[in-house]
Amino acid sequence: MTGRRRFLQQGSTLATAFLSLRGIVQHANAVGSPPPATTGYGPLLKDQQKILDLPAGFTHKVISTRGDVMSDGLVVPGKHDGMGTFKGEDDRVVLVRNHELNPNDSKHSAFGPNFELRGKVDLAKVYDAGADRKIAGYGGTTTLVYNPATQTVEKQFLSLAGTEWNCAGGITPWGSWISCEETNANAGDKHAKTGGKYAKDHGFNFEVPARADSGLVTPVPLKAMGRFRHEAIAVDPRTGIIYQTEDRHDGLIYRYIPRSRTNPAAGGKLQVLRIRQRRGMDTRNWTNSLPPKMPVAKWLQARWIDVDEVESPDDSLRKQGHAKGAALFARGEGMWYGNGSIYWACTNGGPFMRGQIFRYIPSPHEGTVRELAKPGRVQLYIESHASSLIENCDNLTVAPWGDLFICEDHGGSCALLRVTAKGEVSTFANNSHSSSELAGACFSPDGRTLFVNIQKNGQTLAITGPWKG
Numbered sequence: 001m002t003g004r005r006r007f008l009q010q011g012s013t014l015a016t017a018f019l020s021l022r023g024i025v026q027h028a029n030a031v032g033s034p035p036p037a038t039t040g041y042g043p044l045l046k047d048q049q050k051i052l053d054l055p056a057g058f059t060h061k062v063i064s065t066r067g068d069v070m071s072d073g074l075v076v077p078g079k080h081d082g083m084g085t086f087k088g089e090d091d092r093v094v095l096v097r098n099h100e101l102n103p104n105d106s107k108h109s110a111f112g113p114n115f116e117l118r119g120k121v122d123l124a125k126v127y128d129a130g131a132d133r134k135i136a137g138y139g140g141t142t143t144l145v146y147n148p149a150t151q152t153v154e155k156q157f158l159s160l161a162g163t164e165w166n167c168a169g170g171i172t173p174w175g176s177w178i179s180c181e182e183t184n185a186n187a188g189d190k191h192a193k194t195g196g197k198y199a200k201d202h203g204f205n206f207e208v209p210a211r212a213d214s215g216l217v218t219p220v221p222l223k224a225m226g227r228f229r230h231e232a233i234a235v236d237p238r239t240g241i242i243y244q245t246e247d248r249h250d251g252l253i254y255r256y257i258p259r260s261r262t263n264p265a266a267g268g269k270l271q272v273l274r275i276r277q278r279r280g281m282d283t284r285n286w287t288n289s290l291p292p293k294m295p296v297a298k299w300l301q302a303r304w305i306d307v308d309e310v311e312s313p314d315d316s317l318r319k320q321g322h323a324k325g326a327a328l329f330a331r332g333e334g335m336w337y338g339n340g341s342i343y344w345a346c347t348n349g350g351p352f353m354r355g356q357i358f359r360y361i362p363s364p365h366e367g368t369v370r371e372l373a374k375p376g377r378v379q380l381y382i383e384s385h386a387s388s389l390i391e392n393c394d395n396l397t398v399a400p401w402g403d404l405f406i407c408e409d410h411g412g413s414c415a416l417l418r419v420t421a422k423g424e425v426s427t428f429a430n431n432s433h434s435s436s437e438l439a440g441a442c443f444s445p446d447g448r449t450l451f452v453n454i455q456k457n458g459q460t461l462a463i464t465g466p467w468k469g
Contacts (some may be wrong), residue, residue, distance in 0.1 A: 040418060040426025041468070050433040051461070052454070058429075058465030063153050064097075065145060066108060066458025069296060071214050072157040073120045077101060078108030080453035080460055082168030082232060082334070082395055083440035084177045086210035093146040093444045094210045095247055096159065096177035097460065098166040101139040103191035108458070109138040110158045127162030127206070127219035131188070131197035139162040141179050144460075145212045147447055151462060157214035160206055167247065168232035168334055168395055168440075169205070173240070174262040177208045178222070180230035182247050184315045201221060201313075203227040205244075207264060224267045225256045226310045228317045232335035232395070233340050239366050243342050245332030252321045253329055253344070253360075255304055258368045270310045272321035273360075276301035276375060284330035284349050284382065285356070293382045302360065302376040330356065334407070338398025339421070343381070345393035347409065354384035355393040357406070357419075382419070389425060392416060395439050399467075400447035407452070409437035416441060416452060429463070 039139040041055035066078040083100040099108075107113040111121070123129045128137040140160040144153050160166070160179055167182040174285065185202040204221035231247040240261030244254040250376050258268035275281040275294075283294040294300075305324045307317060322328060330349035342360040349356030359381040363371035384390040394409035402421050405428065408414035414437050416429040428453075431438060437454030442449050450463040 011420075026403065038423070041428060041465075042426065044430055047433065051431070051457075051459070052452075052463075053430045053432055054463065054465070055428070058463060059464045060461045061151050062459050063146065063151070063462050064156060064460040068156075068312075070108070070142070070157050073126075074110040074117050074158050075112060076156065076458070077110045077138070077140070077158075078458045079105060080455055080458060081166065081439045082170075082180075083442050083451055083453065083460075084169070084210075085442050085444050085451065086171070086175055086177075087445040088145060088212055089454070091148065092154070092212070093148060093449070094212055095144040095146055095442075095460075096179075096210055097142050097144065097440065098169055098179055098207055099139050099142065100165055100167050100182070100455070102164050102183070103138065103196075105138055109287035110140070110142070110161070111138075112415065121158070121216060122396050125161065125216040125218055127160075127221070128164075128198055129162060129201045131199045137162040137198075137202065139164040139166040139181075140383075141166060141177065141208050142215075143208070143210070143212075146444075146449075146462070148444065148446075151464075155214060159217055160208050160219060161216055162219060163206060163453040164202060167214075167230070168245075170233035170235065170242075170335060171210075171442075172207075172262075175210050177210055178233050178264070179206050179208055179241070180232060181205070182229045182231055182242075182256045184227065184229060186313075196365060201227070201316075201462075203229065203312075205233065205264075207228055220265050222264050223311055224270065225264060226254055226270050226307075226317055227312045228315065231333050232344070234335040234337040234344070236337060236366065237344065238360055239362065241362070241367050243335060243344075243360070245335050245344050246318060246329075247331050247333060247347075248318060249331060249348070250318060250322070251329050251332045252326050253332060255367075269306065271304040271306055272324070273378070274303045274305050274325045274327040275327045275378065276303040278327075279325040281327045283327050283356075283358075283380065283387065284346070285351055285380075286330070286349075286353065287351050296380050296383050299377045299379050302378045303372075326362045329358075333393065333409075334395035334397075336396055336398050338404075339402050343396060343404060345396050345406065347392050347394055350383045350385065352385055355390045356380060356384070356398070357382040357390075357393060382425070391415075393417075394437060395441055397441045397443065399443050400445075401467075403468075405441045405450070407438040407441050409439070411435060414438050
């Protein structure tokens with residue numbers, strides 16, 4: 001894996017670096033050979049514990065595993081996904097973690113395989129307890145209190161319950177995690193496996209305060225943010241505007257302008273992204289996409305369009321937006337704010353469907369009428385070609401010093417990639433010991449610890465070492 005993902009030191013500016021990246025990757029495709037050798041953090045060493053391969057000097061520790069008994073008497077749910085970290089008291093780290101569980105995953109729920117632990121929770125704090133009171137949504141979030149000095153979890157508990165397909169989400173500047181449901185299940189729908197029925201509609205975002213006291217939050221669906229197959233969000237701390245991805249082959253990018261900068265539940269305006277130079281542009285760059293293609297590294301102007309019926313009972317919000325000129329994106333997944341930009345991954349974008357990374361720089365007048373005079377800018381930051389520079393990017397994060405870390409999600413052994421501000425791309429870690437996606441990569445607030453999930457194994461890891469930056 002290390003040899004096929006290479007870094008580039010071409011050019012003095014970021015844009016030049018990625019123009020060089022495109023040229024080298026296209027050359028590699030043409031001649032059938034990989035780009036020049038990489039250094040990055042150095043070659044990966046085979047992990048004797050057979051969990052995750054890392055460069056010399058780095059170590060990992062499994063800090064939480066599916067099935068562990070938590071502080072609230074429930075068990076750690078499975079299918080760990082997106083995560084975010086927050087500064088706690090006495091140098092502790094508060095970690096909020098998603099669980100991408102659905103009605104077929106009851107054996108991995110926090111309530112035990114036969115719901116024998118259901119009595120330990122107040123059903124009034126379960127978003128969807130089910131039409132038959134058997135808890136329809138098995139997903140949600142868990143919160144961990146981690147001590148970096150001892151490398152131990154001092155407390156972990158269920159913090160959001162009764163939701164499902166909680167894939168990713170994002171941190172907020174006011175100290176909370178917004179968890180996203182990647183589903184559009186309707187009240188009255190039956191579970192394919194259990195035969196039970198949903199009592200409520202799904203497909204919303206939920207806010208979870210990052211607090212260290214154990215207990216479930218009261219689940220409030222953020223309906224004004226739209227009902228669709230959410231994946232992730234990112235907040236611009238300068239404006240409080242929330243950006244969102246949609247995990248569909250014909251998905252859109254959304255912008256939510258809240259009435260209150262620290263309270264998304266108070267309502268706001270939902271909009272979709274249009275490329276100003278091309279109405280309805282297809283940024284996916286698939287071989288059957290209509291021209292023009294989305295160019296790599298070139299900045300294009302953005303325009304934002306209002307959408308109606310944001311609760312979308314017929315799951316048509318993306319179709320409405322595209323009809324109004326919104327750009328199409330190929331399975332928008334992870335999203336993160338950093339370096340004054342919003343980054344997001346499109347898992348199967350590009351001519352080889354290997355993945356794309358986009359970057360958006362908001363207008364200095366973002367969300368106001370003045371932004372039309374100086375609009376935000378969007379760029380296809382990286383596009384993976386046949387050399388497999390990236391294979392199906394999913395969750396991503398920005399390190400405190402500006403590097404981009406990207407989780408892969410495909411059928412083989414998945415890697416954690418690093419992209420520097422100079423445009424250097426290298427493999428930082430690889431789970432060559434299992435065929436599971438990596439998910440939820442995020443740094444502690446002080447930048448000393450990188451947390452990541454191995455989803456199929458139901459493991460959360462803490463990684464430390466000689467970080468550059």
